[in-house]
Amino acid sequence: MLFGSVEAGGTKFVCAVGNENYQIQDKTTIPTTTPTKTMKQVVSYFKQFQIDAISIASFGPIEIRKTAPNYGYITKTPKKGWQNTDIVGMLKQEINVPIFFTTDVNGSAYGEYIMSLLSNEDINSLVYYTIGTGVGGGAIVNGKLIGSLGHPEMGHVLVKRHPDDLEFDGICPFHSDCLEGLISGPTFEARTGKKGIDVPLSDHVWDIMSYYAAQAALQTTLILRPDKIIFGGGVTSEKFLEKVRKDFNQMLNGYIAVPDLSKYISMPAIVDNGSATVGNFALAKRILKELN
Numbered sequence: 271m272l273f274g275s276v277e278a279g280g281t282k283f284v285c286a287v288g289n290e291n292y293q294i295q296d297k298t299t300i301p302t303t304t305p306t307k308t309m310k311q312v313v314s315y316f317k318q319f320q321i322d323a324i325s326i327a328s329f330g331p332i333e334i335r336k337t338a339p340n341y342g343y344i345t346k347t348p349k350k351g352w353q354n355t356d357i358v359g360m361l362k363q364e365i366n367v368p369i370f371f372t373t374d375v376n377g378s379a380y381g382e383y384i385m386s387l388l389s390n391e392d393i394n395s396l397v398y399y400t401i402g403t404g405v406g407g408g409a410i411v412n413g414k415l416i417g418s419l420g421h422p423e424m425g426h427v428l429v430k431r432h433p434d435d436l437e438f439d440g441i442c443p444f445h446s447d448c449l450e451g452l453i454s455g456p457t458f459e460a461r462t463g464k465k466g467i468d469v470p471l472s473d474h475v476w477d478i479m480s481y482y483a484a485q486a487a488l489q490t491t492l493i494l495r496p497d498k499i500i501f502g503g504g505v506t507s508e509k510f511l512e513k514v515r516k517d518f519n520q521m522l523n524g525y526i527a528v529p530d531l532s533k534y535i536s537m538p539a540i541v542d543n544g545s546a547t548v549g550n551f552a553l554a555k556r557i558l559k560e561l562n
């Protein structure tokens with residue numbers, strides 16, 4: 271059997287074909303231009319293979335409720351030209367196989383969950399945050415994705431402001447200083463005029479970033495009590511997470527027991543941003559199984 275993975279991002283679509291053991295058989299990258307152009311390339315890529323099911327993990331917000339008239343759409347995205355795009359419909363029209371549709375971070379969370387099962391880690395639940403161009407979070411609880419009215423939007427929660435950051439307004443177009451508005455990649459330029467990659471980890475701005483990321487981890491811990499919290503995305507590094515663990519430890523202040531922080535708050539186990547691809551293969555396999 272062959273499964274298709276579409277990781278739909280704001281700059282590129284990573285498409286891959288994998289087998290039942292979630293191993294990549296082929297992979298390609300398609301630039302995110304207009305919906306028509308990009309989806310045309312996605313379709314012709316998958317037409318080269320005998321695909322049994324596909325899973326799409328997309329940037330959002332997206333409509334994932336099967337009963338909604340706009341199920342399968344990318345909805346209110348700030349990404350120009352992509353508002354109200356029927357991404358599932360465009361694929362389904364050309365390739366008639368079962369399609370699973372979820373957020374990029376849910377896909378990544380599921381991939382990390384599958385990987386933990388494969389490595390015999392004793393895990394039922396985890397949360398995956400990405401800190402990159404945007405900020406988002408996906409959660410697996412007892413092996414399942416969560417949310418009934420829609421998918422979680424953990425990237426837009428409100429956080430307590432760092433005392434040295436009160437003059438920064440934040441950059442979220444909807445909430446200004448929500449988590450995304452304070453720690454997404456573009457906040458480096460907004461605060462310092464420099465790209466994040468050019469800001470050394472010794473710069474105080476990283477302490478501010480860590481303070482907010484640690485609050486996200488704290489709230490996640492208190493609300494969901496997951497087995498593990500993973501941080502991925504371009505802004506994250508092991509050195510940054512060392513800061514986050516320290517802040518988290520101070521904020522939690524021994525209130526409840528959590529695992530060894532180096533394991534509890536960690537980088538993705540799947541390297542090279544591959545979590546969503548593995549997650550997609552597994553979700554495609556799952557949807558096929560559920561239908562048969």
Ligand code: ZN
Nearest residue numbers: 426442445448
């Ligand atoms: Zn926001």
